[in-house]
Amino acid sequence: MPAQLLEGKSVALKIKEHIKLEIESLKNKYSAQPKLVSIQVGENSASEIYIKSQEKTARELGIYYELRKLDGKITQDELIKAIDNLNNDKNVHGIIVQMPLPQVIDAKLISRFISPLKDAEAVHPQNMGEIVFGRTKILPCTAAACMELLDSVPAFELYGKEAVIVGHSEIVGKPLALLLLNKFATVTICHIATGQRGTLPEFIKKAEILIVAVGKAALIKGEWIKEGAIVIDVGINRVEGRIVGDVEFDKAAERASYITPVPGGVGPLTVTILMRNVVEAFKQQQ
Numbered sequence: 001m002p003a004q005l006l007e008g009k010s011v012a013l014k015i016k017e018h019i020k021l022e023i024e025s026l027k028n029k030y031s032a033q034p035k036l037v038s039i040q041v042g043e044n045s046a047s048e049i050y051i052k053s054q055e056k057t058a059r060e061l062g063i064y065y066e067l068r069k070l071d072g073k074i075t076q077d078e079l080i081k082a083i084d085n086l087n088n089d090k091n092v093h094g095i096i097v098q099m100p101l102p103q104v105i106d107a108k109l110i111s112r113f114i115s116p117l118k119d120a121e122a123v124h125p126q127n128m129g130e131i132v133f134g135r136t137k138i139l140p141c142t143a144a145a146c147m148e149l150l151d152s153v154p155a156f157e158l159y160g161k162e163a164v165i166v167g168h169s170e171i172v173g174k175p176l177a178l179l180l181l182n183k184f185a186t187v188t189i190c191h192i193a194t195g196q197r198g199t200l201p202e203f204i205k206k207a208e209i210l211i212v213a214v215g216k217a218a219l220i221k222g223e224w225i226k227e228g229a230i231v232i233d234v235g236i237n238r239v240e241g242r243i244v245g246d247v248e249f250d251k252a253a254e255r256a257s258y259i260t261p262v263p264g265g266v267g268p269l270t271v272t273i274l275m276r277n278v279v280e281a282f283k284q285q286q
Contacts, residue, residue, distance in 0.1 A: 003256040006232065008145065008268035011152045015272050016061060022279055023062045026286075034282035035064035036094040036120060036275075037086055041079065041105070042072025047098040050271075054096075057271045063278055076105045080113045087115040093285055094120035094278035108170070117285055120277050123171065131175055134182045137280045143176040145269035146211055146232050147183075153230060153258055158183040164207035166190045166200070166220065166246070172213040172234060185209065212246040222251020231259040234266050 027033050036058055038051060051067060058065035070082060079101075086092045095118045101107045111123040119127050122140045130136035139147075150158065163185040167173040173189060180187045188207075194200050204210060204224040212220055213234035225231060225247075235246030245262030253259050260266060 003231070003253040003259040006149050006152065006230075006258045006260045006265060008149065008260070008265050011148050012268045012272040015148070015269075015276060016057075019061050019272075019276055019279055026279070026282065027062075030286055033062055033064060034093045034278045035066065035091060036096065036278045037066045037068060037092050038096050038098060039068050039070060039079075039082065039086075040098045041070045041074055041101050044098070044100060047100070051098065053271045054274065057275055058278075061275055063275055072102055074102075074105075076110070079105060079110060083110070083113050087113075087118060090285075092118065093282040094118055096120045096274065118281055120274055120281065121171075122175075122277060128170070128175060131178045131182075138277045139179070139273070140171050140175045141270045141273040141277070142172045142213070142234060142266060143179055144273045145266050146172075146176055146234065147179050148269055148273070149232055149260065149266065150209065150230065156230070158185045158209070161185050161208045162188070162206050163209040163211070164188045164190060164203050165211045165213070166194075166204075167213035167234070169213065176211060176213075180209075210247075214246050216246055217244050218246070218248050220247040220252070222248040222253075222255065225252045225255040227255050228257045229255070231256045232266065233260050233262050236262065236267070 023033055038054060040047060055065050086095050095114050097110055099107060112125060114124055116124045116126040122138045127136055127138055163180050165173050165177055168189050168191045177187050177189055188203055190200055190203050201224045204220060205226055207226055207229055209230050211232045215235050215237060217237035217239050231247060231252055233245035233247045237244050243263050
């Protein structure tokens with residue numbers, strides 16, 4: 001039996017309804033509403049798509065959204081000063097710095113200068129660290145989107161399940177491993193060295209939950225998928241004019257019980273999680 005689709009849009013709609021109600025309640029309580037400021041340095045077509053999605057979703061939910069475009073030749077110190085001005089602005093509740101940044105700017109360093117209370121993407125080391133203790137409600141957007149998709153599977157328990165993550169980035173793989181551990185899944189992380197050693201297939205074949213976030217089309221072969229596994233494909237790749245994931249979808253869907261489409265799986269949820277983070281930041285600042 002072919003796998004059922006785990007589509008992000010339906011999950012996002014439920015979260016959005018909750019956010020709308022919460023914002024109305026907050027407006028009545030504080031006579032104010034959340035505001036997100038997005039910083040874009042220079043021009044980038046990929047970030048433009050994400051920015052438009054942010055603006056549309058914010059307007060839909062009742063969140064103020066402001067885009068600040070900075071010159072692509074800005075220095076790192078000038079960018080840090082711009083962020084600090086927003087940190088000190090009481091009318092701003094969430095800050096996001098769009099990636100990629102110019103090569104002369106250290107993107108990992110920049111995340112340290114966003115106030116943890118206004119860190120809409122949860123990229124500050126303090127917010128990352130809080131995940132270890134399961135104490136933060138402000139979570140990295142893509143990792144949190146994966147968890148929401150797993151939560152949407154009917155009658156599914158993470159407790160004790162074999163979860164395999166392929167990709168160990170700071171914004172997906174690493175925080176996602178911690179979120180899964182907090183739910184008592186048994187977690188394995190694979191990365192480039194796993195592939196070079198040739199042991200990636202044997203880890204994939206054990207996975208009851210497989211989450212792939214690499215950015216390499218058809219990296220994961222369909223025949224590797226364990227029968228009945230849940231597959232979440234975070235990868236976005238352009239191949240011959242089509243958008244595809246990191247997993248061979250058609251073959252994987254023959255073996256999995258649930259699988260995310262690409263596009264349409266994780267993507268629609270990430271912006272919604274971003275807005276939920278802004279609302280949580282607003283509440284904490286009040």
